[in-house]
Amino acid sequence: MTRAVLRYVTHRITQHPDTDVTFEAECLHCLWTARPSEDGAAVDVECMGHTGRSGHKGFRRVCTSFAMVVRAEEERGRA
Secondary structure, eight states: OOOOOOOOOOEEEEEOTTOOOEEEEEESSSSOBOOOBSOHHHHHHHHHHHHHHHOOOOEEEEEEOOEEEEEHHHHHHHO
16 A cells, blocks of 8 residues: 655745736727836826827726746745
């Protein structure tokens, strides 16, 4: 009979160190889109400018980041 040994290891999720967060937006009323940027405020300013020019007030905003799961003990070992 084979016995299984269960080992529980604590993990955490963190932003991948080699990537940046990217912010994007698109108008819900037309085909306008903001330029993707690492600066969320810049994307918001573009949306407000589009509202001023078009009167469109609804936007879909997207924040994209890449993550990785690491063992908590790996993080302690680096400190």
